[in-house]
Amino acid sequence: MTELFVLAEHRQGEIRDVTFELLTKGKELAKKTSTDLTAIVLGHNAGNHAKRLADHAKRVLVIEDPRLENFNSEAYQMVLSQLISQRKPSLTLMGHTAFGVDLAPSLATELNLPLATDCVDLDFEGETLTVIRQVYGGKVNVKARVRKSEGYIVTIRPATFETEEGTPLGGKIVTIESPLSEDIEYKRFIEYVQPPAGEVDITAADSLIGIGRGIKDADNMPMMEELAATLGGVLVCSRPIVDKEWLPADRQVGTSGKTVKPKLYIAVGISGAFQHLTGMKNSDLIIAINKDPKAPIFRVADYGVVEDLFKIVPSLKSKISEAREAHT
Amino acid sequence: MEIIVCIKHVPETAEADITIDESGKRIEVEDLVFDINEWDDYALEEAVQLKEKLGGSVTAMTVGSEEGDSTLRKCLARGADRAIRLTDKAFEGSDGYATAKILHRAIKELPYDLILTGAQAGDDGYAQVGVTLAELLGVPHATMVKKVEFSGDQARVNRELEGGLEAVIEMKLPALITIQTGINEPRYVSIMGIRKAKSKEIKVLGLKELGLKEDEVGKAGSWMTVERMFVPPVEKEVEILEGTSDEVTTKITDILRAKGLI
Ligand SMILES: Cc1cc2nc3c(=O)[nH]c(=O)nc-3n(C[C@H](O)[C@H](O)[C@H](O)COP(=O)(O)OP(=O)(O)OC[C@H]3O[C@@H](n4cnc5c(N)ncnc54)[C@H](O)[C@@H]3O)c2cc1C
Numbered sequence: 001m002t003e004l005f006v007l008a009e010h011r012q013g014e015i016r017d018v019t020f021e022l023l024t025k026g027k028e029l030a031k032k033t034s035t036d037l038t039a040i041v042l043g044h045n046a047g048n049h050a051k052r053l054a055d056h057a058k059r060v061l062v063i064e065d066p067r068l069e070n071f072n073s074e075a076y077q078m079v080l081s082q083l084i085s086q087r088k089p090s091l092t093l094m095g096h097t098a099f100g101v102d103l104a105p106s107l108a109t110e111l112n113l114p115l116a117t118d119c120v121d122l123d124f125e126g127e128t129l130t131v132i133r134q135v136y137g138g139k140v141n142v143k144a145r146v147r148k149s150e151g152y153i154v155t156i157r158p159a160t161f162e163t164e165e166g167t168p169l170g171g172k173i174v175t176i177e178s179p180l181s182e183d184i185e186y187k188r189f190i191e192y193v194q195p196p197a198g199e200v201d202i203t204a205a206d207s208l209i210g211i212g213r214g215i216k217d218a219d220n221m222p223m224m225e226e227l228a229a230t231l232g233g234v235l236v237c238s239r240p241i242v243d244k245e246w247l248p249a250d251r252q253v254g255t256s257g258k259t260v261k262p263k264l265y266i267a268v269g270i271s272g273a274f275q276h277l278t279g280m281k282n283s284d285l286i287i288a289i290n291k292d293p294k295a296p297i298f299r300v301a302d303y304g305v306v307e308d309l310f311k312i313v314p315s316l317k318s319k320i321s322e323a324r325e326a327h328t
Numbered sequence: 329m330e331i332i333v334c335i336k337h338v339p340e341t342a343e344a345d346i347t348i349d350e351s352g353k354r355i356e357v358e359d360l361v362f363d364i365n366e367w368d369d370y371a372l373e374e375a376v377q378l379k380e381k382l383g384g385s386v387t388a389m390t391v392g393s394e395e396g397d398s399t400l401r402k403c404l405a406r407g408a409d410r411a412i413r414l415t416d417k418a419f420e421g422s423d424g425y426a427t428a429k430i431l432h433r434a435i436k437e438l439p440y441d442l443i444l445t446g447a448q449a450g451d452d453g454y455a456q457v458g459v460t461l462a463e464l465l466g467v468p469h470a471t472m473v474k475k476v477e478f479s480g481d482q483a484r485v486n487r488e489l490e491g492g493l494e495a496v497i498e499m500k501l502p503a504l505i506t507i508q509t510g511i512n513e514p515r516y517v518s519i520m521g522i523r524k525a526k527s528k529e530i531k532v533l534g535l536k537e538l539g540l541k542e543d544e545v546g547k548a549g550s551w552m553t554v555e556r557m558f559v560p561p562v563e564k565e566v567e568i569l570e571g572t573s574d575e576v577t578t579k580i581t582d583i584l585r586a587k588g589l590i
């Protein structure tokens with residue numbers, strides 16, 4: 001019986017959500033291909049992690065080593081390349097996250113196993129592995145065949161599969177001795193740096209106006225600030241706005257910023273790259289204003305306006321202002 | 329410090345109308361505007377700033393057709409000292425893995441202390457080429473970097489993780505770093521720079537010069553084969569509000585009022 005590996009991701013003592021998403025998808029694939037689902041966890045004092053993972057897998061392999069406590073791709077690669085060469089899993093899944101992106105390509109290259117990154121779906125069609133990926137900033141999907149191999153490595157976009165709790169699988173926990181013998185001098189993890197706390201907590205606001213590169217110029221910021229003020233909401237943004245320093249980093253919504261779930265999210269001039277959508281798609285009501293009818297933001301919005309934002313924003317501001325005055 | 333920056337010439341697609349062509353495996357690119365990949369723009373700027381601070385030189389390198397010259401010229405105008413284009417009929421259809429193999433062959437012949445790539449390309453978005461290249465070269469790597477410092481033969485970098493958290497990593501040079509946007513402020517090209525860049529040579533190398541075999545690159549040397557392209561499915565059925573700007577904003581205001589949001 002072959003195995004299907006899911007690599008658990010943990011940071012600062014917590015298993016990351018993507019792990020359970022991968023285990024849910026892994027379970028389905030393992031069933032379809034009659035393989036065993038095995039969760040792999042590398043860490044230090046990882047016993048509690050292993051117990052949690054055992055609910056979601058047939059088997060949990062634990063590799064304990066103080067050098068594996070904080071992620072260092074070199075140490076992880078040494079351990080995983082041995083494990084994969086020995087046990088030959090049909091597939092190894094990990095998240096397309098800061099963790100997986102740093103690890104998967106070098107691991108796959110060392111093992112000479114085909115790699116498919118940032119997949120939003122995957123399936124075995126007979127012997128061949130097919131994957132679905134998004135390209136061109138989410139405007140197009142690609143279905144691709146992966147070259148036939150005895151094993152594959154796939155990184156999966158986070159928040160793609162929903163975690164199913166299901167009945168605990170009671171997986172067997174097996175501890176494997178760490179193959180690491182000395183410290184890795186040429187690449188070392190030093191420390192974490194926490195983001196500074198912002199002056200406003202954007203996750204607590206009821207109404208958010210999200211602005212993106214479509215606002216074009218710093219001179220247009222006051223117009224957007226005014227819209228947010230009129231609405232009684234908070235101005236937040238996509239990444240390019242922070243990169244340009246038009247707003248501070250604590251206003252950024254998305255994977256590398258904050259995850260928000262307000263009552264109202266109005267996206268203005270934001271295309272809807274997955275890194276942004278992950279941070280806001282669960283908002284109660286989403287209104288998107290974008291001149292491109294094919295912008296991916298419309299795929300998660302409740303209402304859409306396909307128009308030049310510079311025509312809409314001033315008019316919207318005065319309409320909201322009137323409505324508020326009429327109300328009071 | 330000898331720095332090599334890997335640059336991809338990509339179509340701007342955020343604002344363009346994209347259509348899938350007849351083959352169903354590619355998009356129509358004729359009407360698209362190509363430019364330097366957004367992440368590579370920051371990587372190039374970082375390389376030039378490091379050179380200005382520490383001395384040495386910057387080499388910009390791309391795998392692709394002759395059309396990439398406009399992007400390489402831009403790199404030269406912004407402070408790169410040399411430009412190399414890796415072009416061959418056999419390279420066409422290369423995926424991230426095959427592209428990394430081509431870059432590897434060219435780079436291993438050159439002196440370098442540091443290699444910079446973008447964190448990802450805006451078109452295929454593999455986020456793979458840099459780390460694969462590092463493994464082929466046998467040098468350590470760090471991805472999605474927001475800050476770089478050096479002392480002696482050590483690089484100290486801040487990697488960006490999820491939620492704004494960063495991890496500080498130290499690596500021994502030579503090393504490869506993939507650059508995240510926002511690390512610096514890419515400069516504009518000066519007229520002087522453009523003029524000077526015009527006369528600079530762009531070195532072109534192909535399959536033979538790199539000592540590669542046909543089946544190592546292009547479709548034959550790739551891990552992935554495109555079967556078809558399609559428009560992604562919607563997660564929610566959006567209601568598009570039609571009418572004049574005035575009508576549309578009235579509708580929005582009505583919706584907000586009905587939901588008790590204003
Ligand atoms: C590791 C990693 C982490 C990331 N983390 C984040 C994150 O946390 N948050 C985030 O947002 N991004 C993040 N990104 C970046 C992300 O991939 C996109 O590049 C970014 O979200 C694009 O921002 P945008 O939509 O504002 O810009 P663009 O994609 O350039 O879109 C601009 C939009 O404005 C529209 N527009 C232009 N002019 C007008 C007009 N006059 N009227 C109306 N519409 C107009 C265009 O049609 C287009 O859709 C991350 C990327 C990486 C690689």
Ligand SMILES: Nc1ncnc2c1ncn2[C@@H]1O[C@H](COP(=O)(O)O)[C@@H](O)[C@H]1O
Pocket residue numbers: 333334335336337365367368389390391392424427444445446447448449450452453454455456457458
């Ligand atoms: N054809 C190419 N030529 C040169 N560099 C490339 C090429 N493709 C990718 N790269 C580099 O690898 C990075 C990541 O690309 P990708 O792995 O395709 O997302 C890019 O930002 C570039 O620095």
